[in-house]
Amino acid sequence: MIDILLHIALVIGIMLGLVMIAAGLIWLERRTLALWQDRYGPNRTGLFGTLQVVADMIKIFFKEDWIPPFADKKIFVVAPAILMISILLSFAVVPFTPLIGVVNLNIGLLFFLGMSSFGAYSIVLAGWSSNNKYSLIGAVRAASQMISYEVFMGLSLMGVVMLSGSFNMRDIVLAQQGRWFFIPQFLGFIIFFIAGIAETRRLPFDIPEAESELVAGYHSEYSGMKFGMFFVGEYLGITLISAMTTTLFLGGWLGPAFLPPIFWFLIKMFAFILFFILLRASLPRPRSDQLMALGWKVLFPLSMLNVLVTGALVLYFKL
């Protein structure tokens, strides 16, 4: 009984921690972007502006909960929740340290891929139910982008699965003792990360919301807390992809013993998060057809090649 209660406490703790990190990322992104753009960013509320997040949250909670009269109400309300749910569920399989983690699932990787496909529904339904042409275009772009990038996101991970011989995330981390997978699986690492950016719809792949073209894309009609869910969902998505990259390619919690495992995990994860932000500060946005061409004509064949070569080598050396 006490075990179950402890585990429930752990799960709640992880969830709260993640939401806190995602909210903190709003501040982190605004400050680091500002740093790279020769300006200050939010620096007035609290120490270095850290309470900006609280101010933003208060604002967003007290905004009118507006549903446009022309929208499809039920779907409009459910859509942002789907995004939050699918991303938070994905975190269930992430092993933060040997002790911290929600479940130890033997198909952890497949569960993650499944959940990230599920997230695409949120965007498509949000755009569709808004009944706005900009949202619709955004949703259509999102659907095509996310579904195509899902294909080789999965494929790019097969090399990791072959090397570790398991879909279990913990086994994958343990298999990296001595050599992290980003060395033998460098191609897979790059492809997974690119697909991850496309999945989170971040610049340079923020085509579904492309501000200068589509105003705000699929969430143009959203405001208040429902917009807040998309907003925090975006940061949760960044955290998720960073955590997954860390787990799958950078040895998760592994690292020299002078720091506890959770620190190693967080350090690696935040390095990727900062990289996400740096990308946003530096790159323009390709057109959606260019993104699709890159996906199907370059990344897809490369990930197939990666699977073939890794498979052949694994067989040959009987690893």
Add this chain to the structure above:
Amino acid sequence: MPDIVSILKDKFPQGILSVQLTKDEFPTLWAEAGSIISILSFLKKEADQPYSMLYDLTAIDEQAKNNRGEHPESIYTIVYQLLSFERNSFIRIKVPLTAQTVIPSITAVWPSANWYEREVYDLFGIKFTGHPDLRRILMPKTWIGHPLQKCHPARATEMAPFQLPEAKQVAEQAAMQFKPEEWGLEKTIADDELMFLNLGPQHPGTHGILRLVVQLDGEDIVNVVPDIGFHHRGAEKMGERQSWHSYIPYTDRVEYLGGVMNNFPYVMAVEKLGGIIVPERAQMIRIMMSELFRISSHLVWYGTFAGDLGMLSPVFFMFNDREKVFDIVEAICGARMHPSWFRIGGVTQDLPNGWKNLIQDFIDYFPKRLDEYDGMVMKNSIFKARTVGIGIYTTAEAIEWGITGPGLRATGFEWDFRKKQPYSGYENFEFDVPTGKNGDCYDRAGVRVEEMRQSLRIIQQCVNNMPDGPYKSDHPLTTPPVKKNTLEDIETLIHHFLNVSWGPVIPPGEAFCSVEATKGNNGYYLISDGNITSYRTRIRTPSFPAMQLVPLIAQGYTLPDLMAILGSVDYVLSDVDR
């Protein structure tokens, strides 16, 4: 070779009514309405060294004019201004309209006449027979009257108080209903239902209050119809009620990124009318300030263009640099974006102490930044993928549609008015005219980036060679006049008193003056009938024809490309609508 006036007189003995002498010394002919199409198509197609660009088309309401001179009887006069690149000269054809305010449309000769004729119809009520789409362009559809007619009130206080009874509100709202037929759009294409997307007037990608009705097949653009006029402030009408001097601040706001560059053609045109010779120092100060504003305007374009393509950071870097330019402008002029600093006959004040160091610091600092920006924007492969081969037009098309400035040079045609028709002493400067090759978005961007470097060169030469001497002419029409002698002789005292209280009285005549502004060729066509205000102020802006061309170069591309095209054209809505 006989000059064009005698050629036209021989060719059209009936059509040409008379010849007019103007202060700008352009060949100016009065022609008869019936033969205008044949005269213009002769000038465009058959004449030696043809006049291939319809530079401007406008009208004058002659009904209240004093000092008309010996010209054909006319109520409204239509003015066609053509530019020949081979001759490097303009020609002006005027058509008098007497009883009937109807004239044949010349859209068959120049398709670019379309918007100009709509503008004349909108503002003067003159009908063009054979025009494909004659409806209002700047004023709202429900507007009553034609504002540039002399009988139309110029101020709200001359009109009845504004009221919006229910019936009027309903009618106004009904007029806003979108009916594709009115826009010349068809609902379907080959059984496919198309989508109409209303882009603007409030949209982050249009840089101002521009409305585009886009017809989409998926994301492919089938048609774009611009709806302009949201930024129309009646700048030309205001020119008819402000004194020659007090109109200068309005010009600043015509192309609001160009600052004092907008004063430039206006004060030069007034000086031409008044016969004022501007001292050398004033001329060079004017050039220096204009080039500073060219840099500042191009920086805004650079940052926002990159922003249109999804780059978040450049706009911050470039606005920081623009701030440095504004610091200089502020130190010299006392204001930042709209200093209104040029005066008839010179500039407001002399340069302040220490101006050289300020500018030299910037000249030393800026090239490195430009190189950095090249690496960040121009050499970025995604940026190239978004701009190379997008929104192409050729030199011939650019000339056909009246495009000037970087948009014309990007097609590979080296035509810069600072070189070809030097004004204010540009002939003394060494600088290159950057050109592109393909006339796509990337080339238009490249030309502007290089222009900033050339502007720096010009500014450096100004710093090195700034002559001494007065910053204002001592011509009696200089406004405000030089104060120095006013308390010593009665003549200057009177000039000072009159010019400051009334404003200068500019002798009758007409003159056109243009400069190579940031967006292209910006010209003022001023007509004086010997009064303290201008009788007609025509502002020919480069953004207006550029906007007219957008639909043509956007067709067949996708929605994201439309944003790249809009950004690369570099229009300013206040410059389109005036």
